[in-house]
Amino acid sequence: QPRVFSGVQPTGNLHLGNYLGAIRKFVALQDNNDCMYCVVDMHAITAQLVHDDLIGQTRSIAAAFIAAGIDAKKHIVFNQSTVPEHAELAWIFNCVARIGWMNRMTQFKDKAGKDREQASLGLYAYPSLMAADILVYRGTHVPVGDDQKQHLELARDIAMKFNLDFADKIRASGHGVDITVGDEPVHALFPMVEPLIDGPAPRVMSLRDGTKKMSKSDPSDLSRVNLLDDAETISKKIRKAKTDPDGLPSELAGLAGRPEADNLVGIFAALADRTKADVLAEFGGQQFSVFKPALVDLAVSVLSPVTEEMRRLMQDTSHIDAILKDGGERARARAAQTMAMVREVVGFLR
Numbered sequence: 001q002p003r004v005f006s007g008v009q010p011t012g013n014l015h016l017g018n019y020l021g022a023i024r025k026f027v028a029l030q031d032n033n034d035c036m037y038c039v040v041d042m043h044a045i046t047a048q049l050v051h052d053d054l055i056g057q058t059r060s061i062a063a064a065f066i067a068a069g070i071d072a073k074k075h076i077v078f079n080q081s082t083v084p085e086h087a088e089l090a091w092i093f094n095c096v097a098r099i100g101w102m103n104r105m106t107q108f109k110d111k112a113g114k115d116r117e118q119a120s121l122g123l124y125a126y127p128s129l130m131a132a133d134i135l136v137y138r139g140t141h142v143p144v145g146d147d148q149k150q151h152l153e154l155a156r157d158i159a160m161k162f163n164l165d166f167a168d169k170i171r172a173s174g175h176g177v178d179i180t181v182g183d184e185p186v187h188a189l190f191p192m193v194e195p196l197i198d199g200p201a202p203r204v205m206s207l208r209d210g211t212k213k214m215s216k217s218d219p220s221d222l223s224r225v226n227l228l229d230d231a232e233t234i235s236k237k238i239r240k241a242k243t244d245p246d247g248l249p250s251e252l253a254g255l256a257g258r259p260e261a262d263n264l265v266g267i268f269a270a271l272a273d274r275t276k277a278d279v280l281a282e283f284g285g286q287q288f289s290v291f292k293p294a295l296v297d298l299a300v301s302v303l304s305p306v307t308e309e310m311r312r313l314m315q316d317t318s319h320i321d322a323i324l325k326d327g328g329e330r331a332r333a334r335a336a337q338t339m340a341m342v343r344e345v346v347g348f349l350r
């Protein structure tokens, strides 16, 4: 059975990009897969070491998972730091990955800013921990936003290099399975990870600048719709969203070179579970003064049940804490199985 793994960092308020790019896909994948959804608190300290309320943020991401409809009994919801095997495998992966690979990661360049020498070593090694998060459960499918594509390719490279470097030892241990990568047969301990990045809004852009992704760390709150925003705030943000003076085109080609219009149409399509072409067939020729109120209504109707349930869950944290504890124990039992094999293959004496 495919094993789905994905994580969200507890680094601030969740926004529409996190919801459409990640959480909503998590919910949709539950029916036919074994899913593990993780609040990646160890990743949260890579860009900013000290947080005012990391515990509260961790609970709030878990509450968002549950409020969006993830079944924590059938699947596993947990926070990363409760399973130390993530860090153990990440260390081994730090020794597998090459510095040249890490140097190509655009997220590091974006997040490190101008003074790269002052970025933490953890931020640099972030993709290696992310590979470990997935592979410690031998995850096969990873629903993420488009911004994470490069990190997933790196996870595949790390898995492949581990499999090839330790090929003889994996074979001797009897733990691996035969897979094909391209046309190559490989006796692998780690599977090839498949990213799941589809849908009309794989990358939701800022409401203030259609060329920048919607992000928790954007200083302007008007740039994003937060999952905890009330209807009035959502309405204000969408009404103020940057657009150009033209109306909406009737065909997809008419969105070229109009990033803000493209973004709003993509958001509408994703929220309504329709294609962008379909949305343009309805709104083509209309002004934004007509389209934006329709988008507000749609966004409020989709998000408000999630927002309300999140708020309810956050009132008494014992329920969320119990879910995370139970999920952590079940995750750890799985991680322990993988690490027993990895230690044997690498040659760590127990």
Ligand code: AQP
Pocket: 007, 008, 009, 010, 011, 017, 018, 019, 020, 021, 022, 143, 144, 145, 146, 147, 148, 201, 202, 203, 204, 205, 213, 214, 215, 216, 217, 218
């Ligand atoms: N704008 C986006 N569009 C689509 N998907 C997005 N994701 C994030 N932003 C967008 C997806 O949300 C998941 C969780 O993200 P994360 O919190 O682990 O990391 P991030 O990508 O760093 O998120 P942010 O909001 O941009 O936070 P900051 O500002 O702290 O960097 C991932 O699957 C991601 O693809």
